[in-house]
Amino acid sequence: MLQSYEARQRIALVGTGHRGTGMWGTELMSRMGPQLDLVGLCDLNEMRAHRSQNIIGTNAPVFTDFDAMLREVRPQTVMVCTQDDSHDELIVRSLEAGVDVITEKPMCTTAAKARRILDAEKRTGRKVNVAFNYRYAPFGAKLKELLLSGVIGEIVSVDFHWYLNTRHGSDYFRRWHAYERNSGTLFVHKATHHFDLLNWYIASDPKEVFARGQLRHYGHNGPFRGPRCKICPHKDECNFYMDISADPRLEALYEDPSREDGYVRDACVFREDIDIYDTMSASLTYENGVQVSYSLNACMPIEGHHLAFNGRKGRLEIRHRETQPFAIPEYDEILVMPNFGEAERIRIPREHGGHFGGDKRLQAMLFDPNMPDPLHQRAGARAGALSVLCGVASVESVKTNRPVAIAAQLD
Numbered sequence: 305m306l307q308s309y310e311a312r313q314r315i316a317l318v319g320t321g322h323r324g325t326g327m328w329g330t331e332l333m334s335r336m337g338p339q340l341d342l343v344g345l346c347d348l349n350e351m352r353a354h355r356s357q358n359i360i361g362t363n364a365p366v367f368t369d370f371d372a373m374l375r376e377v378r379p380q381t382v383m384v385c386t387q388d389d390s391h392d393e394l395i396v397r398s399l400e401a402g403v404d405v406i407t408e409k410p411m412c413t414t415a416a417k418a419r420r421i422l423d424a425e426k427r428t429g430r431k432v433n434v435a436f437n438y439r440y441a442p443f444g445a446k447l448k449e450l451l452l453s454g455v456i457g458e459i460v461s462v463d464f465h466w467y468l469n470t471r472h473g474s475d476y477f478r479r480w481h482a483y484e485r486n487s488g489t490l491f492v493h494k495a496t497h498h499f500d501l502l503n504w505y506i507a508s509d510p511k512e513v514f515a516r517g518q519l520r521h522y523g524h525n526g527p528f529r530g531p532r533c534k535i536c537p538h539k540d541e542c543n544f545y546m547d548i549s550a551d552p553r554l555e556a557l558y559e560d561p562s563r564e565d566g567y568v569r570d571a572c573v574f575r576e577d578i579d580i581y582d583t584m585s586a587s588l589t590y591e592n593g594v595q596v597s598y599s600l601n602a603c604m605p606i607e608g609h610h611l612a613f614n615g616r617k618g619r620l621e622i623r624h625r626e627t628q629p630f631a632i633p634e635y636d637e638i639l640v641m642p643n644f645g646e647a648e649r650i651r652i653p654r655e656h657g658g659h660f661g662g663d664k665r666l667q668a669m670l671f672d673p674n675m676p677d678p679l680h681q682r683a684g685a686r687a688g689a690l691s692v693l694c695g696v697a698s699v700e701s702v703k704t705n706r707p708v709a710i711a712a713q714l715d
Contacts, residue, residue: 313671316344316377318370318394319385320356321557323408327435327663328383329360335664336671344377346370352561359553370394374401381406387480388487392417395432396424404431406670410496411688413488415696415713418689422714425685433670434688436500439681440669441662443622443636443652444501447611448679450650451505455640456615459506461595463612466498473582473602474544477522477573478533482580484699489580491517491702492695495600498609499694500687504680505613508592509711510690515698517581521603526574533570546570586698591711618642636660689714 317324333342342360346367347353353366367373374382374397382398384391384407392412398405399421411434412418425432438444451459468476476494480486487493503510519525530536539545548555548570558569582602589595608625619641625633635651655661669675669682690711697708 312339312341314341314343314378314380315383316346316364316373316379316381317342317356317383317385318346318373319387319408320345320347320349320353321385322554324383324385325356325359325553325557327658327667328385328406328408329356329362331658331663332667333360333362335667339671343379344373346373349561349564349567351564352557355556355561359556370397371401374398374403379403384408388493389413389485392421395421399424399428399430399432402428402430404433406433406435407688408435409500409688410488410492410692410695411685412692413492413696415693418692419714422685422689432685432688434500434683434685434691435666435670436497436504436683436687436691437659437662437666438497438501439504439662439679439683440665441660442655443624443638443660444662445679445681446638446650446652447613447620447622448505448681450620450638450640451613452679455618456613456620456642457617459594459613459615461597461614462502462506463597463610463614464498464502465597465599465611466495466601466609467604467606468494468600468602469604469607470543472607473604474522474573475546476580476602477575477578477582478544478546478571479569480567482523482571482573482575482578484579487580488692488695489517489699490600490602491515491581491584491586491698492692494602495584495598495695495698496691498598498600500683500691502588502596502598503687503690503694504683506590506592506594506596508590508594510694511589511591511711512707512709513586513588513694513697513701514707515584515586515701517584517699517702519578519581520583522573522582523578524574524576526572529572529574529576532568532572534568536572544573581702584698586694586701588694588710 342364381404384394528538533546585599612621621639635653638650640648697710701708
């Protein structure tokens, strides 16, 4: 039963960009509006924050001062959707104000920031939840069920390879993510999704990583470059040209608001000062002995991933495609292969909605603390920290050319 109006949870949003106004704005309120009361919107860019009111369809007041919003509207939960390197500051200030937090991944970008959040959560008694929506995707949940069932026995090793197509992958290199100081590189910003899945599936702490990373497609590799797509002299010949005016929502959130902060949404993917990797691999070991081979590539003709668990009794495998050029199936297929006996194909129907239905399940569980969680899909601050540390340690390994400890960084 839906809660009464008086019992609605008071929520506030900080970071009114594409993700904030989408999943944590329009989508959240359309699904769970009767249970929630959106009481504040905060962004350093005031024009963007005001435009987010129309996009979300709310008259919640706008703030550019985060602490003022906490004082004046007294939310019970704050949703943090700002640039990655600012997450820890906003999370800690919320906790210290007596407010619970839902944060977009990654929870933060350094080991020191992760420790700071964990310390604040313990000190204040408030709660941090991290929005790891792939845990809630139907195929992800089914994989976890199968692993818990023991169908392949004890996990020995895992093969996990993620592919970003040229449209999706390049977008990280035209945005703020293209600089390590902002995102921690894609080892942190993007791979935190994947490292969290590994930690959840394997059910053990990650111990050590040896990683490689290179910038092979974007940045200084470009044949030409311009100030931004909108005014680029090479737009007729560039495969990565983006017309921001073709997306009214993006244009409303970023084009005119760029006059306030200088941030353009269609920066050149070949900027010479880009300092993150587009081609990455890592070998991880876990406290329980599991070995993982992982890779992430951000300039591919396909979008999706290949994930396989090798156990003492057999193997689980999924090959997941998300976008064209190939026809997309109406279901995902998990192949269960015992060491002895016949293989079984398990089909999981695709669902509408972000992350193949994962977003709506995540939102439902985060705002209903009484909902059963038999698969342990809720991810708290420690899960957020461990996923970040896998990425942080991977970057350090790339730079030092040596293995780096992971969970030990929490000590």
